[in-house]
Amino acid sequence: MQYFDVAVVGLGAMGSAALAFLAQRGVKVIGIEAAYPAHALSSSHGDSRLIRLGYFEDPSYVPLLLRAYENWHLLEAQLRTEILTISGVLQIGAPTSAIVTGSRASCQMHGLAYEELDSRMLARRYPQFSVDAEDVAIFDPEGGFLRPELAIMGYLKLAAQHGAIMHFGEKVTAIAADDAGVSLAFGENRCRARNVIVATGPWIGELVPELAAHANPIRQVVAWYRPGAAIKAGPQDMPAFLYDQEDGSYFGFPAFVKDGIKLGRHAHFYEPLDPNAANPPVNRRDTDLLDDFISRHIPSAAGQRVNAITCRYTMLPDENFLLDHLPSEKRIIVASPCSGHGFKFASVIGEILADLAVKGETSLPIDAFSFDALQKRVQGAENLV
Ligand SMILES: Cc1cc2nc3c(=O)[nH]c(=O)nc-3n(C[C@H](O)[C@H](O)[C@H](O)COP(=O)(O)OP(=O)(O)OC[C@H]3O[C@@H](n4cnc5c(N)ncnc54)[C@H](O)[C@@H]3O)c2cc1C
Structure with a gap:
């Protein structure tokens, strides 16, 4: 059995960014991906994703966007590649x-x-x-606009350069927490980590039953x-x-x-x-x-x-995001796939997920994306019916 500080499940937009941030901080990290980067059944292929700053959906996204822009520019500088036009x-x-x-x-x-x-x-x-x-x-x-395939490959390249272990073509089928940590099963393999980030996009409900009815x-x-x-x-x-x-x-x-x-x-x-x-x-x-x-x-x-x-x-309800520890198990962190407008935030969500996994908290503003906030939105919608 191999032991890690953090395991990242799903290496799409959010997972690849989280893996790179963690590896660059010197964290012992493994990333496990059921298929391959930016594959055709994921949400992160097709040449381009919009990015914009004056967010009409809600001005409270703007501080996150400012940080996302900074992080995209940093990624471009590290890779010497244009990702954001x-x-x-x-x-x-x-x-x-x-x-x-x-x-x-x-x-x-x-x-x-x-x-x-x-x-x-x-x-x-x-x-x-x-x-x-x-x-x-x-x-x-x-x-x-951003180039999603280049961004994901870029984050995976940085993660590899900083020592991340990666498995492709292996689906995580079980995540279980006990006193010794969190264990994961994928293919014939098992590993254990102190914290786990689940960023499995359209499949999020399979490993996070709390989201099965909402995602x-x-x-x-x-x-x-x-x-x-x-x-x-x-x-x-x-x-x-x-x-x-x-x-x-x-x-x-x-x-x-x-x-x-x-x-x-x-x-x-x-x-x-x-x-x-x-x-x-x-x-x-x-x-x-x-x-x-x-x-x-x-x-x-x-x-x-x-x-x-x-x-x-x-x-998700209200077309919002979810970025939080599982209420029942703080060692498991969930990154929702973001209701069709999340790619532009992947560079800041990667940083946030790394903060949550390493420090248990982040200084970036994510209160609106908690399980509590989701619960309130769901109840609000039910009360309207
Ligand atoms: C057509 C389209 C246009 C869009 N346009 C925009 C836009 O203009 N601007 C914008 O900001 N956003 C846009 N979005 C939304 C944005 O692309 C998504 O929010 C984002 O790509 C989601 O990334 P993700 O990492 O959550 O999911 P994904 O990229 O789908 O990654 C999830 C990964 O998890 C893997 N996985 C699943 N289950 C397991 C498991 N059990 N074990 C291991 N691995 C697993 C999958 O194979 C997959 O690779 C668009 C989306 C689409 C589809």
Whole structure:
């Protein structure tokens, strides 16, 4: 039996970052991954993830985002690789929409730079977009996108350089705590650790029964479109974007890979999926939804869809996060998969998980992501029914 200070279960976005932070602090750490980095059934593949600072969802995320930006820049410096591209992010919607009012409020509360553009200003500056006449945009100049596969491989490389042990292709099937520590079973192997971090994304309910009823994996579809020659669609010319429509919130990226502009609708059709089954294939309803948005709002790419894939979100009540010790067992720390908007935070969540595992606490603001807070949200939702 091998003994470790910390074991990290699941080496996706959150687990790979936690492993790197721990190894760099000189902690004796093991990471165990059921498959391989950023695989197609995880939540962390597909070229790009949005990052933005003026968070419309809630201004209380901003301090974490500031630290996430610092940590992404640190990772880039350590790897000498570009992982974060600042293209700006347009947050577009009706003047009274949550995306517009929330982004403005977040920027004002935290003194962040932003610009407001009406539809005519937007058309002049960014002719790639065709937006409804009454809609407006909050432009976040610090926004942009991350490359998830490079980030995860980068964190795993740093972890390896600092002595982390890693196992791939082995699923942890049991975690049990006793007086001597926490034991883990994976494949033919067993090990023991003082503390364990569980960061298993869509599978979180399997090892954390407390979350089985609350963490719901759903299907997400994204598609890529080759822009016509008439527009400049690279990150120097076209910002990433979120566009709130009556039927949901669409997100997209400039063309920085050969397949072009990427587009999705947040949570797609909210269709539940079984994390252990293959992803249901992309179907006509999926592509009709995205093709229609492109025709209306990025017309030069209409009819130019070249690829579409399925990915997985895992939703918690209120689309929030959970980062906490298990209430029944403080040596087990849980990192939720973050309701479809967590990747941008992975660089700070890695630091937080390392703090919780080593010091039992963190100075970063995570009270809103505790089991207690989750319980209150669940009760609040039940009381509303
Ligand atoms: C299409 C799409 C677009 C998104 N867009 C954005 C965006 O623009 N901005 C943003 O911030 N976020 C975005 N997100 C959300 C973000 O990508 C996720 O919140 C994040 O990637 C989740 O990371 P994770 O580490 O929790 O899960 P994962 O990356 O899925 O990692 C979990 C890992 O655990 C492993 N595992 C599972 N069970 C076990 C076990 N028992 N033993 C060992 N290993 C196990 C799995 O194999 C997997 O590799 C998007 C998500 C999707 C799907």
